[in-house]
Amino acid sequence: YKIILLKLSGEALMGDRQYGIDPQRLAEYAEEIKQIHDKGVEIAIVIGGGNIFRGVAGASNGMDRVQGDYMGMLATVINGMALQGALEGMQTRLQTALKIEAIAEPYIKRRATRHLEKGRIVIFGAGTGNPYFTTDTAAVLRGIEVGADVILKGTRVDGVYTSDPEKNADAVKFDFISFEDV
Numbered sequence: 001y002k003i004i005l006l007k008l009s010g011e012a013l014m015g016d017r018q019y020g021i022d023p024q025r026l027a028e029y030a031e032e033i034k035q036i037h038d039k040g041v042e043i044a045i046v047i048g049g050g051n052i053f054r055g056v057a058g059a060s061n062g063m064d065r066v067q068g069d070y071m072g073m074l075a076t077v078i079n080g081m082a083l084q085g086a087l088e089g090m091q092t093r094l095q096t097a098l099k100i101e102a103i104a105e106p107y108i109k110r111r112a113t114r115h116l117e118k119g120r121i122v123i124f125g126a127g128t129g130n131p132y133f134t135t136d137t138a139a140v141l142r143g144i145e146v147g148a149d150v151i152l153k154g155t156r157v158d159g160v161y162t163s164d165p166e167k168n169a170d171a172v173k174f175d176f177i178s179f180e181d182v
């Protein structure tokens, strides 16, 4: 692949913890990303925020959903900053769908493409910038925008199942799935 879009879920950063970021796990991801980068692959990363905050969880506790979703988007920015820190020594840029100028560039497609061409790893934070979406949607959106050849997802569950395998032991994994199956 020439250009890849890597989607890292927030939960993937937790390691064995219940919450937050495991520095050891983060360092492992950084090392793997470096190895792929060294092969000359252009790497864009969309990072989730579920290890810190999810809008739906806030809403189920009585919080306004939109407010909660913006908090979730900010959580992804925290993770993006942590990943950027772990990739220290490499050329990286953090671009966010919500403007936070002191720490990140605003998302500008042409600029992101230029960074990738120059061999910089681009981390996209704040999801799509819109409530009621998830960072999986952001991954597909950004993947299409930067012309990624593939979207790779690093998460705790290793595929698509008939139901959540962490909650249901009878869940069956799909080896192949199409729109017709859905």
Ligand code: UDP
Residues within 6 Å of the ligand: 008, 009, 010, 011, 047, 048, 049, 050, 051, 053, 054, 055, 056, 068, 069, 070, 071, 072, 073, 075, 076, 126, 127, 128, 129, 130, 131, 132, 133, 134, 135, 136, 137, 138
């Ligand atoms: N979110 C949002 N719009 C987006 C992306 C994310 O509102 O475009 C919010 C939403 O509340 C979501 C949270 O940010 O629950 C964290 O993102 P996500 O749940 O996708 O993280 P992951 O599951 O990958 O850790």
